[in-house]
Amino acid sequence: MRVFSAPQGNFSDNDIAAAADILKAGGVVAFPTETVYGLGARYDCETAIKKIFAAKGRPADNPLIVHIAHPEELAMVAQSISPQEEKLMLYFWPGPLTLVLTKNPALSGLVTAGLSTVGVRMPSHPVALRLITAVGVPIVAPSANLSGRPSPTAARHVAEDLAGSIDALCDGGETTVGLESTVARVYFDRIVVLRPGSVTRAMLQEATQLPVVLATHADGVPEAPGMKYVHYAPRAEIFLYLGDQISAMTAALDNEAKVAVIAHSDTLELLPSTVRKFTLGARGCADLAARKLYAYLREADGMGIERILVEGIVPEGLGEAVMNRLRKAASRVIGEQK
Numbered sequence: 001m002r003v004f005s006a007p008q009g010n011f012s013d014n015d016i017a018a019a020a021d022i023l024k025a026g027g028v029v030a031f032p033t034e035t036v037y038g039l040g041a042r043y044d045c046e047t048a049i050k051k052i053f054a055a056k057g058r059p060a061d062n063p064l065i066v067h068i069a070h071p072e073e074l075a076m077v078a079q080s081i082s083p084q085e086e087k088l089m090l091y092f093w094p095g096p097l098t099l100v101l102t103k104n105p106a107l108s109g110l111v112t113a114g115l116s117t118v119g120v121r122m123p124s125h126p127v128a129l130r131l132i133t134a135v136g137v138p139i140v141a142p143s144a145n146l147s148g149r150p151s152p153t154a155a156r157h158v159a160e161d162l163a164g165s166i167d168a169l170c171d172g173g174e175t176t177v178g179l180e181s182t183v184a185r186v187y188f189d190r191i192v193v194l195r196p197g198s199v200t201r202a203m204l205q206e207a208t209q210l211p212v213v214l215a216t217h218a219d220g221v222p223e224a225p226g227m228k229y230v231h232y233a234p235r236a237e238i239f240l241y242l243g244d245q246i247s248a249m250t251a252a253l254d255n256e257a258k259v260a261v262i263a264h265s266d267t268l269e270l271l272p273s274t275v276r277k278f279t280l281g282a283r284g285c286a287d288l289a290a291r292k293l294y295a296y297l298r299e300a301d302g303m304g305i306e307r308i309l310v311e312g313i314v315p316e317g318l319g320e321a322v323m324n325r326l327r328k329a330a331s332r333v334i335g336e337q338k
């Protein structure tokens with residue numbers, strides 16, 4: 001694996017050109033986006049696309065997101081864009097919103113897992129935009145982690161999972177959002193969010209004046225195919241605590257077990273100093289929780305932690321995305337309100 005390194009993100013044109021050459025030649029290259037690191041391949045190179053699925057151990061029925069850098073590239077992968085979809089692109093691109101659109105029939109079914117739709121986004125990270133521009137065609141990229149592991153928010157996470165099985169890694173420092181993009185599909189009378197992210201339901205509603213609902217298995221609207229798999233999971237088991245649970249968390253701190261706690265700062269202060277603590281910062285702001293969650297989970301694994309007690313956050317705005325990932329990763333939820 002070749003490594004290009006610019007932790008401030010200021011890669012030389014030579015490095016970008018060299019990484020782009022590897023992609024052009026059918027290689028797979030990990031690169032930073034504003035959400036998480038992606039593992040990229042040319043959108044039209046089936047051998048490279050197969051290499052992505054193999055490297056990640058990804059089920060073949062889980063489609064990839066296409067990343068574009070210029071509006072003109074959209075027609076290469078999608079068609080029949082509606083006025084509301086166009087409006088969302090104007091509002092939120094470049095940025096962490098993936099739109100599920102009607103697929104261009106010429107696009108390989110390997111990308112879309114045989115679906116008639118394709119997920120497309122224009123990332124805002126300058127390195128991602130420069131790389132796609134240098135390749136000159138759209139780049140397909142899932143998150144650059146082994147399937148089922150937390151998504152990578154730093155280059156070392158990518159190396160941990162994939163060092164032996166990818167051609168290159170562009171280390172552009174830590175990602176800023178920390179959770180994967182919002183995945184949304186526009187219908188004529190509503191928007192369905194298939195995976196919540198930092199483009200929130202309120203933002204989508206404000207841009208379009210359409211009602212915005214969250215997909216759940218319960219109401220018959222399927223989530224994104226990828227959401228049905230075990231996800232975002234560290235090796236340690238996660239207990240998720242909802243509401244005011246300090247006494248329950250304290251009781252669960254068994255000195256025998258290797259336990260860590262992820263919680264708001266004021267909660268952490270009340271817990272014994274001997275326990276390993278990761279802060280979610282001040283109550284009421286989800287930014288730090290989103291940015292740090294996956295790194296905390298991986299760090300706990302690195303320390304041999306066997307159980308992580310996590311304090312839930314308010315599931316609104318960006319908090320909805322954080323809680324969506326935590327619920328999928330948790331083996332137990334304590335304090336569920338019925």
Ligand code: TXA
Pocket residue numbers: 033035036037038039062063064065096098100101112115117118119123141142143144179180181182183194195223224225226227
């Ligand atoms: O922020 C992100 O979206 C990152 C960066 C690298 O861009 N990418 C990412 O890709 O998270 P991945 O493959 O880990 O997750 C893509 C999600 C999966 O849940 C997949 O099922 C869903 O998007 N998806 C892709 N195409 C779809 C489609 N046509 N219809 C419904 N869901 C789709």
Ligand code: MG
Pocket residue numbers: 142143151
């Ligand atoms: Mg992923």
